Amino acid sequence: MTMNMNERQKQLLELLESSGEVKVAGLKETFGVTEMTVRRDLEKLELAGYVKRTFGGAILASRDVALQERSFVMTDEKNRIGRAAAALVQENDSIFIDGGTTTLYVARHLKAGKNITVVTNALNIALELLEKGITTVVTGGMAMEATSTLVGPGTVEAIGKMAFDRVFLGSTGITAKHGFSNSNMYEAEIKRTAIKQAAEVNVVVDRTKFGAKELFSFASLHEAHRVVCDRLPEQDLLEACRESGLELLEA
Numbered sequence: 001m002t003m004n005m006n007e008r009q010k011q012l013l014e015l016l017e018s019s020g021e022v023k024v025a026g027l028k029e030t031f032g033v034t035e036m037t038v039r040r041d042l043e044k045l046e047l048a049g050y051v052k053r054t055f056g057g058a059i060l061a062s063r064d065v066a067l068q069e070r071s072f073v074m075t076d077e078k079n080r081i082g083r084a085a086a087a088l089v090q091e092n093d094s095i096f097i098d099g100g101t102t103t104l105y106v107a108r109h110l111k112a113g114k115n116i117t118v119v120t121n122a123l124n125i126a127l128e129l130l131e132k133g134i135t136t137v138v139t140g141g142m143a144m145e146a147t148s149t150l151v152g153p154g155t156v157e158a159i160g161k162m163a164f165d166r167v168f169l170g171s172t173g174i175t176a177k178h179g180f181s182n183s184n185m186y187e188a189e190i191k192r193t194a195i196k197q198a199a200e201v202n203v204v205v206d207r208t209k210f211g212a213k214e215l216f217s218f219a220s221l222h223e224a225h226r227v228v229c230d231r232l233p234e235q236d237l238l239e240a241c242r243e244s245g246l247e248l249l250e251a
Helices: 007-019 024-031 035-047 075-086 101-108 123-131 153-159 185-196 235-243
Strands: 021-023 051-054 057-060 094-097 117-120 135-138 142-144 149-151 166-170 173-175 179-182 201-204 216-219 226-229 247-250
Touching: 007 021, 007 024, 007 035, 007 057, 021 024, 024 035, 024 057, 035 051, 035 057, 075 101, 075 201, 075 226, 094 101, 101 123, 101 166, 101 201, 117 123, 123 135, 149 185, 153 185, 166 185, 179 185, 185 216, 235 247
Parallel strands: 094 117, 094 166, 117 135, 166 201, 201 226, 226 247
Antiparallel strands: 021 057, 051 057, 142 149, 173 179, 179 216
16 A cells, blocks of 8 residues: 655654654654644555554564565575474474464475364464374464464463474574564564463574574573574574574474
8 A cells, every 4th residue: 555645754654664663652753743633644555565563662664574575584494494393393392383484384294194283363374284194283372464374362271282303493593692582562462371271382583583683582592492594594693592402403
């Protein structure tokens, strides 16, 4: 959707593009306008698809890129990561796979008819598993079009009542200080809950996620057991991972 922006809205968008996040209180002071005017600007920008409003402010919508757009990025690497991660799954395992393009490749590499149970909050992953004849449990929740995932309190409650041998989670960023992070608060909450319910936590990421930091941290480095990646991170992050006891599996 396109929109005609006034000068203030253009400046607001420039602020967002440089910082990634803005707060209503700060914008009110910056532009010398009322809080209601700021909120109307943000609402207009959100309707046009430029921003996503958060509690007390907004983030750039491009930080939560649609699944379709991400599907064509690093496909060879994600395929290798998915194959290596799927090889970790044992017979009779109960596992959880969350939504994302890299986790989708994990599902794709699970052998058809494998005697496992997979829980997922991702509709596209559920379809992939059903075609393979794998026992699949889909959580309830509110459907998010951009990611084909189910999120919300119902999803968190359902996952919180299960016990997993292994979980496979995506992450938008990994740093030594902030650990694993995601641009979507609802997805981050699901990841936190899955980690609590898991005997083994596997995070699947391509190399572009190393050193990146998003708004919502869902785990520190020591809370995961393994990162499955296509290439090892730079030395500082590599050392931080090893100090945290985090295994790095290069696919």
